[in-house]
Amino acid sequence: MASDVATLVEAARDGDRGAIAKLISLVETGGEASFPAVAELFRHGGNAATVGMTGAPGSGKSTLTDKLIARIRRDGAEVGVLAIDPTSPFTGGAILGDRVRMQDHATDEGVFIRSMATRGHLGGLALATPQAVRVLDAAGKPWVIIETVGVGQVEVEVAGAADTTVVVVNPGWGDGVQANKAGLLEIADVLVVNKADRPGTADAVRDLTLMLDLAGDRDWCPPIVETVATESRGIDELWDAVLSHRDFLEQDGRLNRRREARLRDEVRAIVLERLHDRVDAVCEGDRFDALVARVVSRELDPYAAAAALLGKQ
């Protein structure tokens, strides 16, 4: 079993697409069966730079991701993409034209695109995503893009856990304000006003600048990039902004501190998850029913029943 995992990880490291896909499925499912794989992957990782792409549905972040892939490939670097956004063409949720365009990359051996299901409990996705990143990392992809829809706490968290987080908004009344409300500005390292050929672009940029000013001084002030993704405009500027942030991170041990903080959060989340599993296991079945029956008859109070279920802690 463990040696199977070692073989699979070895194959993934050699670029075997089937092995990469199998490993992502394994860590996506999670649970005990995935632990040996995570352990093995973790040993071989830590090299990939991760970029989170997030924004409201329809903001064009999938098209931007598509163009970024092309930009990265122009430099010859390989790239892995995890699409967690159910509205993303990568996950098959968009119109045919988009989906067909994505196929371009499907024949490119240097690109590995994978959609992640948002099914199951919320905690599952937040835990599975870093493991899936580790598969692509161990497989030697120097860049991993994680695309999530910027609504919902978990999706925002997942995007925010990348080394560099790109938040995409559109011109138009209040889009920046909405992003701010959703907690997106807080996690943004790079801001993109996409569809910048539309009216209201200057206003959107001004709104974002104001909100960034109000947020106070930071070590890094997120640059605001204007793009028209459908016409490939502004993509080089966006990529330069990502690379600038990367340079910034690599100064003064910032990247290591950021990753350490993330690992702390991850270990904590895993502990919480495993304890939740224990709640599920403990709060069902005959023993639980019998204890509840004794509570109903007021023979036992709720705290005593909980203590009995948990055993001596």
Place this chain on the structure above:
Amino acid sequence: MASDVATLVEAARDGDRGAIAKLISLVETGGEASFPAVAELFRHGGNAATVGMTGAPGSGKSTLTDKLIARIRRDGAEVGVLAIDPTSPFTGGAILGDRVRMQDHATDEGVFIRSMATRGHLGGLALATPQAVRVLDAAGKPWVIIETVGVGQVEVEVAGAADTTVVVVNPGWGDGVQANKAGLLEIADVLVVNKADRPGTADAVRDLTLMLDLAGDRDWCPPIVETVATESRGIDELWDAVLSHRDFLEQDGRLNRRREARLRDEVRAIVLERLHDRVDAVCEGDRFDALVARVVSRELDPYAAAAALLGKQ
């Protein structure tokens, strides 16, 4: 210690207001120190009928609660009130006029009003409220009103955990729709359109009727009562609706089934809470730091670190 608690509960059962207040403080704080009190209170409870009052801030639910107290007192019954709504005059958040009016009941020995803090973690409130209800229950109050503001999942849960839940809306565009979105219609046993002297009352009633129809057949169809709380209009009708629902609950063992389901949820919530406390305890300190350091150096993967923290399960 345990005998102190027994003495305190005995005093509360004899109507000692100081003892009631002390016990509520004790269970509100929660934790191990409160367990003996909960156990003792639980043995003496199960008789109070609970009424949840909820609605948006400004809907007039506090004034309705005030009038209901007077209505209940007209029949000579005692009543306990837990005000969890920070905008409620009972909790001191409203204008002086309201607060002064509340003082009427303060001199009435048959009324015990207590505000509950919403401070601390969310789970705390959801757990503390049933314990505070048990204090008033053990103290022999046949009616306990729990007033919460109907925004936020926990507040809705707390109100919905009453035997009878009254949801208050106002005339005006979309108020019923908002209540529906907030999950309030789902938990409503009685619906109140307060400020029914304002335009749009008929529309609000029609909206609510339609939404109830759309929700499908239920054993109990929530009556819709029109009130003008500030003028004491509709209060008898509201009280009759609460009593009708009470009669309904007492048929065919419905009340017992409802309470059993609630106790199941409560035991589960306590188990979850105690395990969360364990996460807090486990994910800090030198041992946690040392394990994270080993994860950072990739000597250990995050799952292995979590397993080490949790010990053999």
